[in-house]
Amino acid sequence: MSGLRLGPGREFDRIRQIVQGLGTAARGIGDDCAVLPEVRGRVVVSVDLALEDVHFRREWLSMEEIGWRAAAGALSDLAAEGAEVLGLLASVGVPREAPEDDLVTLMKGMGRAVEAAGGAVLGGDLSSSAQWLIGVTVLGQAARPVTRGGAGPGDALWITGMLGGARAALQSWRRGEEPAPDARVAFAHPEPRIRAGQALARAGARAMIDLSDGLGGDAGHLAAASGVGLEIALDGLPVCPAVAEAAARTGLDPAHFAALGGEDYELLVALPSGFSPADAAALGREAGVTLTRIGSVREGSGARFTLQDREVGLAGFDHFA
Amino acid sequence: MSGLRLGPGREFDRIRQIVQGLGTAARGIGDDCAVLPEVRGRVVVSVDLALEDVHFRREWLSMEEIGWRAAAGALSDLAAEGAEVLGLLASVGVPREAPEDDLVTLMKGMGRAVEAAGGAVLGGDLSSSAQWLIGVTVLGQAARPVTRGGAGPGDALWITGMLGGARAALQSWRRGEEPAPDARVAFAHPEPRIRAGQALARAGARAMIDLSDGLGGDAGHLAAASGVGLEIALDGLPVCPAVAEAAARTGLDPAHFAALGGEDYELLVALPSGFSPADAAALGREAGVTLTRIGSVREGSGARFTLQDREVGLAGFDHFA
Numbered sequence: 001m002s003g004l005r006l007g008p009g010r011e012f013d014r015i016r017q018i019v020q021g022l023g024t025a026a027r028g029i030g031d032d033c034a035v036l037p038e039v040r041g042r043v044v045v046s047v048d049l050a051l052e053d054v055h056f057r058r059e060w061l062s063m064e065e066i067g068w069r070a071a072a073g074a075l076s077d078l079a080a081e082g083a084e085v086l087g088l089l090a091s092v093g094v095p096r097e098a099p100e101d102d103l104v105t106l107m108k109g110m111g112r113a114v115e116a117a118g119g120a121v122l123g124g125d126l127s128s129s130a131q132w133l134i135g136v137t138v139l140g141q142a143a144r145p146v147t148r149g150g151a152g153p154g155d156a157l158w159i160t161g162m163l164g165g166a167r168a169a170l171q172s173w174r175r176g177e178e179p180a181p182d183a184r185v186a187f188a189h190p191e192p193r194i195r196a197g198q199a200l201a202r203a204g205a206r207a208m209i210d211l212s213d214g215l216g217g218d219a220g221h222l223a224a225a226s227g228v229g230l231e232i233a234l235d236g237l238p239v240c241p242a243v244a245e246a247a248a249r250t251g252l253d254p255a256h257f258a259a260l261g262g263e264d265y266e267l268l269v270a271l272p273s274g275f276s277p278a279d280a281a282a283l284g285r286e287a288g289v290t291l292t293r294i295g296s297v298r299e300g301s302g303a304r305f306t307l308q309d310r311e312v313g314l315a316g317f318d319h320f321a
Numbered sequence: 322m323s324g325l326r327l328g329p330g331r332e333f334d335r336i337r338q339i340v341q342g343l344g345t346a347a348r349g350i351g352d353d354c355a356v357l358p359e360v361r362g363r364v365v366v367s368v369d370l371a372l373e374d375v376h377f378r379r380e381w382l383s384m385e386e387i388g389w390r391a392a393a394g395a396l397s398d399l400a401a402e403g404a405e406v407l408g409l410l411a412s413v414g415v416p417r418e419a420p421e422d423d424l425v426t427l428m429k430g431m432g433r434a435v436e437a438a439g440g441a442v443l444g445g446d447l448s449s450s451a452q453w454l455i456g457v458t459v460l461g462q463a464a465r466p467v468t469r470g471g472a473g474p475g476d477a478l479w480i481t482g483m484l485g486g487a488r489a490a491l492q493s494w495r496r497g498e499e500p501a502p503d504a505r506v507a508f509a510h511p512e513p514r515i516r517a518g519q520a521l522a523r524a525g526a527r528a529m530i531d532l533s534d535g536l537g538g539d540a541g542h543l544a545a546a547s548g549v550g551l552e553i554a555l556d557g558l559p560v561c562p563a564v565a566e567a568a569a570r571t572g573l574d575p576a577h578f579a580a581l582g583g584e585d586y587e588l589l590v591a592l593p594s595g596f597s598p599a600d601a602a603a604l605g606r607e608a609g610v611t612l613t614r615i616g617s618v619r620e621g622s623g624a625r626f627t628l629q630d631r632e633v634g635l636a637g638f639d640h641f642a
Contacts, residue, residue: 005470005548007541007624009534030546032401032530033365035466043364044354047410047458049448054414080353089368091412091456093375127370135412135456137368140354147352149326209353213330220328225351227326303328 004030014103014126021104025111027087027120034122036086041143043086046077048138052131060173063102065188066132067109073212074136075117075192076265080210081147082201083140085119085194090136093129110136117194144201148225151207151270157230157295158280160196160287161266162186163215164247164258165240172246180242190265196287200269203283207270214262216314219303222268229300234259234307238292256307259314270297325351335424335447342425346432348408348441355443357407362464364407367398369459373452381494384423386509387453388430394533395457396438396513397586401531402468403522404461406440406515411457414450431457438515465522469546472528472591478551478616479601481514481608482587484536485568485579486561493567501563511586517608521590524604528591535583537635540624543589550621555580555628559613577628580635591618 004019006012019026028034036043050070052058061069071088078085090110094103103126111121122139165186169179179187193210200208209222215232223230234255247257258264280291305312325340327333340347349355357364371391373379382390392409399406411431415424424447432442443460486507490500500508514531521529530543536553544551555576568578579585601612626633 005545007538007545009538009541011534012542031468031470032398033367033404033461033466035402035468036364036366038363039360042359043357043460045357045366045410045458045460046354046444047412047446047456049412049414049446049456051414051448051450054448054450077353081356083354089366089458091368091370093370093372093454123367125368125370127372127375129372129375129454130451133414133450133454135368135370137366137410137458139364139366145354145356147356149352213332217328217330220330221333224326224328 006030011126017104018107021108022111022121025115025120027122029121029123034089036139039141041141042145044078044081044083044140044142044145046074046138048074048077048136050134052133061188063105064109067106068113068189070134070136071110071113072190072192073263073265074138075113075194076210076212078138078140079193079197080208080267081140081142081145082197082205082208083142083145084198085114085117086139086141087119087122088114088136088138089122090124090134092124093127093133095131096128117192146201146205146208148207148209148222151222151226151228151297153228153297153299154273155206155270155297156273156275156293157232157297158269158271159238159266159292159294160193160289162238162240163211163264163266164243164254164261166263167257167261168240168242168246182240183242186240186264192265193267193289196289197267199283199287200267203275203279204272205269206272209268211264211266211268212262214314215259215268218268223301223303229298230295230303231298232295232303232305234305234312236292236294238290253307256312259305327351332447338425339428342429343432343442346436346441348443350444355410357460360462362462363466365399365402365404365461365463365466367395367459369395369398369457371455373454382509384426385430388427389434389510391455391457392431392434393511393513394584394586395459396434396515397531397533399459399461400514400518401529401588402461402463402466403518403526403529404463404466405519406435406438407460407462408440408443409435409457409459410443411445411455413445414448414454416452417449438513467522467526467529469528469530469543472543472547472549472618474549474618474620475594476527476591476618477594477596477614478553478618479590479592479612480559480587480615481517481610481612483559483561484532484585484587485564485575485582487584488578488582489561489563489567503561504563507561507585513586514588514610517610518588520604520608521588524596524600525593526590527593530589532585532587532589533583536580536589539589544622544624550619551616551624552619553616553624553626555626555633557613557615559611574628577633580626
């Protein structure tokens with residue numbers, strides 16, 4: 001970027017290389033702060049950590065995939081507000097022994113993810129560290145941010161895309177095997193549902209959350225924030241094709257297996273009961289993702305899951321476990 | 322905070338404890354994103370990493386000081402824009418063996434720093450990690466953000482506060498000694514110059530930067546961004562009292578020692594030549610900090626430093642070194 005004017009130093013040489021690698025995906029880097037454009041509506045912000053050997057392993061993913069996935073996971077929080085993407089800032093800890101190119105490639109992955117979502121890399125911070133660590137800050141704007149707190153009795157619960165792919169990939173890697181292609185893509189290259197989130201907000205979404213902690217955990221958050229109970233029948237849950245084999249190994253029903261997985265980055269949304277299957281099909285075509293009805297909102301508290309009319313427990317995915 | 326409504330889970334129990342510990346310093350936590358209030362002017366954003374054994378050591382600082390210092394270092398970037406503070410988001414990696422209280426105490430330190438600066442903790446992300454890591458995202462608003470890029474020939478260079486305290490503290494710790502009290506405070510409890518930054522912006526600041534990389538590095542950034550040369554006489558540099566003894570051990574002049582130190586978080590600012598010593602005294606009283614003239618802006622490039630009329634080289638503080 002021709003506008004980048006920093007003084008001399010190795011740390012700043014790295015920043016120059018990153019900005020060159022980012023090309024059009026970098027904007028306004030090089031001051032103490034990133035200055036956002038004038039916004040319409042409200043600014044929404046979220047932060048997300050991706051740590052080597054906690055959230056990913058080097059042997060599973062390329063550097064570009066590590067960058068894409070870290071950015072996509074954070075961008076998914078903007079999708080859940082129905083927001084438009086402004087951009088991201090990246091805090092990256094780089095192992096001392098890492099080849100110089102790895103950081104540039106990682107940042108290219110982040111740049112591609114944020115550019116695909118309509119934003120740019122706006123700034124960041126670099127440090128040396130024992131292992132790779134990526135802190136992502138995403139910024140968006142929304143005329144009417146959709147919170148987790150607006151669902152009411154009688155609303156219907158819908159979900160974007162398919163679940164369970166990321167969990168199936170993790171299970172394969174942990175057994176020392178290469179995941180099925182669709183499971184690998186779900187983990188390495190998740191698509192933040194930015195367009196779907198905006199379309200759902202326009203369609204009157206009353207509450208929305210992205211599935212980072214798994215359906216069990218995140219449905220619980222939406223229920224708690226809205227002060228309602230949720231009834232979800234897992235029988236109709238859309239699952240990634242690779243899940244069938246992975247679930248068979250655990251002895252679980254595929255839908256149960258998929259519902260236990262974290263980091264699928266699909267959206268769980270409460271819509272007014274008048275939102276019809278035809279509305280869902282039209283919205284799905286517009287946003288490039290399927291939309292499936294999985295349950296309903298009632299008075300009460302907590303999320304209750306059934307499979308073949310029997311209640312099943314879903315403990316949430318715990319990032320401390 | 323009574324408004325916090327999350328589902329069950331250990332990770333969310335931690336968030337509940339943090340929010341309770343933060344008290345009035347927490348605002349609006351618990352959705353996918355933090356929603357900023359409607360802003361006047363432009364939103365400015367910066368991110369900063371503080372890593373155990375890179376930026377600090379546990380044996381040097383209390384958990385509350387670690388939190389304060391991480392927040393203050395990031396808030397200092399808002400000061401350098403002349404911005405008003407909206408708040409911060411914290412990404413924290415917590416060692417598995419850490420006592421439960423440590424995270425709450427760390428966050429209290431961050432809460433105190435951001436509350437003292439006029440903002441609140443707006444959100445965050447938690448993970449387990451091998452060592453403590455703190456990623457801070459700060460958000461502010463400014464009618465006219467002051468960049469590094471507006472200095473012109475004839476402007477005068479001023480600096481807030483005193484330099485060298487953080488470096489003197491680091492030197493003592495590395496020798497296995499306890500730092501002098503003023504040096505320790507400079508490192509453990511830096512004051513982000515928020516009020517001074519705003520007052521300097523109102524006084525017509527043409528370019529501003531905070532001294533995180535040291536005077537040598539940061540003056541170079543300001544010169545590069547503004548496309549000018551800087552002339553700085555170190556003789557008049559305001560130094561922390563503890564610096565005299567620390568500098569003597571290295572055989573350097575105290576001003577030279579102080580100019581080589583990083584992370585003092587004071588502001589270097591280019592002001593129009595008409596800004597007088599009386600203006601500086603009045604602004605300093607208003608903002609609670611001294612303001613000292615240390616040089617001038619000329620045509621050319623780079624930053625040139627003199628001491629007793631002889632040129633001295635100042636390599637910047639390198640976070641990768």
